[in-house]
Amino acid sequence: MADLRLRIRFAEDTTDAEADELTRDLVAVVERLPIDRVEPETAPEAPAGARSADPTTVAGAVVLAGLAVRTVLPHVVTLAQEWLRTRAQRSLTVEADGVSLxxxxxxxxxxxxxxxxxxEAARSGGEDGTAGEVER
Structure with missing residues (x-):
């Protein structure tokens, strides 16, 4: 089981309240998948530059815990792509173990x-021990 993070890159004109609402909306979309826990990422203190109506919530960051990557990740990507299309935000990054998409x-x-x-290579140490990024 793995933990993933989804990070939203908001449109320039997104307000703090809208960022918070979009983050919670993404949680509601993704929690339909067979994942142990889905919630907005929280911080003990509001990080510098955090965009959220709730100072302990990091707007645009969602934690997905306890999922079978090979089985669930394609569904996460499909839902994320549809969410981006309907919410008109810039991008969404899926991160885990130093690897991002x-x-x-x-x-x-x-x-x-x-x-x-x-x-999976990053989690097992990989051949060269480095993480990677897939971007399009």
Whole structure:
């Protein structure tokens, strides 16, 4: 089981209240998947530059805990792509273990598989021990 983070890159004109609402909306969309826990990321203190109506919530950051990456990640990507299309935000980045996939449009099953392979290599130490990024 793995933990992932989703990070929203908001449109320039997004207010703090809108950022908070969009973050909670993303949580509601993703929590339909077979994941142990989905919630907005929280911080003990509001980080510098945090955009949120709730000072302990990091707007645009969602934690997904306890998921089977190979099984659930393709569904996370599909839901994230649809969420981006309907919410008109810039991008959404999926992060885990130093590996990230930035979604700005549609991604092919091959790109999602490449991300999963990078993630699994990072978790097992990989051949060169480095993490990677898939961006489109």
């Amino acid at each position: 930035t979604l700005q449009g549609d991604h092919s099953p091959r790109e999602v598989k490449e991300f999963i392979d990078l993630l």
